[in-house]
Amino acid sequence: MFLPVTREDMAERGWEQVDFVLVTGDGYVDHHSFGTAIIGRLLESRGYRVAVLAQPDFKSAEDFKRFGKPRLGFLINSGTVDSMVNNYSVFKRRRKADDYAPGGKAGRRPDRAVIVYSNRAREAYKEVPIIIGGIEASLRRLGHYDYWSDKVRRSILLDAKADLLIYGMGERTIVEIAEALESGIDVGDICWIRGTCYKSSRPDMDEDTLRLPDFQQIVDSKETYCQSFALQYRSNDYINGKRLVEKYTDTIYVIQNQPQPPLDSTELDDIYELPFEDEYHPMYEEEGGIPAFREIKFSIVSSRGCFGGCSFCALTYHQGRQVRSRSKESIVREAEKLTAKKDFKGYIHDIGGPTANFREPACKKQLKSGVCKNKDCLYPHPCKNMEVDHSDYLEVLRAVRSLDKIKKVFIRSGIRYDYVMADRDKTFLRELCQHHVSGTLxxxxxxxxxxxxxxxxxxxxxxxxxxxxxxxxxxxxxxxxxxxxxxxxxxxxxxxxxxxxxxxxxxxxxxxxxxxxxxxxxxxxxxxxxxxxxxxxxxxxxxxxxxxxxxxxxxxxxxxxxxxxxxxxxxxxxxxxxxxxxxxxxxxxxxxxxxxxxxxxxxxxxxxxxxxxxxxxxxxxxxxxxxxx
Known part of the structure; x- marks a missing residue:
């Protein structure tokens, strides 16, 4: 059963009120590749009543009243993709399609969706807590350069007029917030949870807190902007990262708490094996479904995080550099579920993550001291402390491709070829060519x-x-x-x-x-x-x-x-x-x-x-x- 999307769905469950309304810029797909589905199912598993408001009418606040007043709060994201990237090409031309919308039709997601949705939610119910998250909020959590307006914008927390911002992978964070709200703590007093940003009129400074340059300073000086970026970049690890403070006025500060630790293998297994429908909502059938879902329907997420460190990629800032993976057993169970689908034709399209052939932290030192602040694992050359090992990933691939009904397992999420070259054992490259490539890599x-x-x-x-x-x-x-x-x-x-x-x-x-x-x-x-x-x-x-x-x-x-x-x-x-x-x-x-x-x-x-x-x-x-x- 899908999470409720209408009042009628609530009535069928005997609900008079929901605890949370999940607002998203995507069409509703109940699959673990969509953050909305993960957060919704996770909260449901903890006993909370959650409804999904997918691609709401944002021209007024009326649609935000669809489920009535939520008891604990609105949870708002722009969707799987940043709304500005989704709506505009790199040449700033409006895109003609939206693969995350029914039928691929553009226009159902506003520009700067998190800000628009948050302001509409505030219009609907002024006193209800608003928590923003997802990729759009996470990457704009502090002062940042905005390509589309060609200027430095302030934290999205302020423009959205939200109460809390969740950055990074938010499962553990949202559960802690939900428990705090459930216990009666005012949202304005929730200031201790890792992986969040909040507003303060007078921040406390201690040895674990780092004062960033003031917002006006990074607007006025590109050199100062660089200094602020470097401080943030080096404070993005859950072990050695600092609490960050950015001043806007004498009475407005944005505080970024330290990151959450990444989920371990058992926790990831639990998340990815929640009772997802693994389909887009049937209400989209007449419009042709959600195009993006076709690409991932027969794919399996195996890991999170990336120590690749590419300068153009936001994963370092969002998922972190410490890699964690699901167990082989969990991945095999999901593969078996896929083979039972009526339209399964024998092909698993991908088993991977940000980088398919990363399964573990780069080295044991990361587990004790955190990631290095001034060194990269693979750049300019592989670090001598890096443990290069494809054996675990190979075991996963072998186990899945040995299942009945599976003809081929592809790897489409990308491999780091420099990591492959650093591996003295060439077994992975041989099996990659023999079993997981179809003509071209x-x-x-x-x-x-x-x-x-x-x-x-x-x-x-x-x-x-x-x-x-x-x-x-x-x-x-x-x-x-x-x-x-x-x-x-x-x-x-x-x-x-x-x-x-x-x-x-x-x-x-x-x-x-x-x-x-x-x-x-x-x-x-x-x-x-x-x-x-x-x-x-x-x-x-x-x-x-x-x-x-x-x-x-x-x-x-x-x-x-x-x-x-x-x-x-x-x-x-x-x-x-x-x-x-x-x-x-x-x-x-x-x-x-x-x-x-x-x-x-x-x-x-x-x-x-x-x-x-x-x-x-x-x-x-x-x-x-x-x-x-």
Whole structure:
């Protein structure tokens, strides 16, 4: 049975009042890939009465009265995706579709959904507590640069006029808040719970509290903005992180309590095995369902957290760097449930998480002292203390693929190839190729210029080249014809037009045809967004080149797809601007023209190896029509 979505549903359960109304910008899907479903089912398991208000009419407060006055509070999120990212492309054009809405129709989710929903809830019932959470609130919990308005905005807690903000993965936090409210504690007095932000007129300072620069200071100075970001970045661990204080006025402060510890394996098993319907609500059937659900219906979440540390990714800020995983037994039980579905065709689409092949914390030291504040686990090279081990993940994959009715188990959530290369035991790579790839493996080098990779905090290009060769050798031994397709980011902070030309040359020389290219999208709270806004590295304070001009951004992107006919004029313009007219014939004229000797020296072992890879990947490109995008 789904959680109530109407008054009639409440009546069927014999309810006169709900404890919480869960408001979300997504359509209601009762599946553990949707945070709304997890929070709703978790509270239900603790005896609370929860109703779901999915994609409400936000033009007035009327829809927020649908279930009557909630006894304990409104719980508000924008949905699985940030509402501004969901509504606008990186070029700030309004998107024509919303995969998280019925039938994929856009327009049912407002811009800055958390703020809009919270203000409507306050209009509906002024005295009812409002708790905000999810990705949109989590990444805007303190002063932050906002790409869409091109200015520094204050904490969303203030603009939403909410009482509490939950950041990170909120299961433990919401239960503690619910218990406090149930015991009669006023929401304004709930100030001790980890994983929350709250407002204060006079914060207490102690040795575990860190004063950030005042909000007005980060508005006035990009250098100060960098300093504040660096302090926040280094205080995001539950063991060594500090309580943070950000001043807005003499009587308004936003306090961020220390993060919650990540859930352990048993707790994750309990969460992911709550009684979900594992379907979108039937009220959406006539409109064609929820498109995003099709992508994850036969996928299994196996882990949380990521120690990859990519500068453009918000996971470090939201889920944290300490990885935790579900047990093999829990994952197998879910796989068995999937095989019983009428429309199951024998394929598990994914078993993974933020990074599929991370299953445990990077090292034992993290469990005692927390993550390192000034070092990354994989960047610029794998840390000597990192424990590289794929054996547990392999056991999970073997157990699932051995089940009756399962033909194939794919890995689509992405693997860290540098972590694979750091593993001296090549069993995982062999079994990956043999059992979990169907023709092509998609990996994310993101770029190939070592200068850009430095700012991305990704491994140098030689690691990708070595992985591609190792992947080729393994498939050759197995007698399998399988290919690599790279995911790439254009116009990332640090990337010049010359770097984009280097990337185009690499793709040409090695024959790679990228499947997915994303122009860098500055989203709140990432290291790369800080660099984009300030044009500085917040840790060294050295200047960073940033392509902000839309014309240059289009040129950098076009160079990646230099082989597309519609990009020809833009590529020529880019090569002329970069002073590389000598490459026009080489990139655009088939084999006419050639790279100069300095370009050739970019690539190690170019002859032989690159021609083999080139020939193979061109076959893949032909079978895919060049590119799927």
């Amino acid at each position: 998609k990996v994310a080098p993101e770029h190939i210029s070592d200068r850009v990779l430095y700012y991305m905090r990704k491994p140098e290009k030689q690691v990708f080249i070595d992985f591609a060769e190792e992947y080729r050798k393994v498939n050759e031994k197995l007698g399998m014809k399988q290919y690599l397709i790279p995911y790439l980011i254009s116009s990332h902070p640090g990337s010049t037009l010359s770097d984009a030309v280097e990337l185009a040359l690499f793709l040409k020389e090695y024959g790679f045809v990228p499947d997915q290219v994303q122009d860098f999208y500055p989203t709140p709270a990432t290291l790369a967004t800080c660099m984009y806004y300030t044009e500085k590295d917040p840790f060294s304070m050295k200047p960073v080149y940033v392509a902000k001009d839309m014309e240059e951004k289009k040129m950098q992107r076009a160079l990646i797809h230099y082989n597309k006919r519609e990009n020809r004029d833009t590529v020529i313009k880019a090569l002329k601007k970069a002073g590389r007219e000598d490459l026009i014939g080489y990139l655009l004229g088939g084999n006419r023209g050639k790279a100069n000797e300095s370009d050739k020296r970019i690539y190690k072992d170019r002859r032989g190896k690159s021609k083999t890879v080139q020939k193979r990947n061109r076959k893949t490109a032909d079978s895919h029509g060049g590119s799927r995008r």
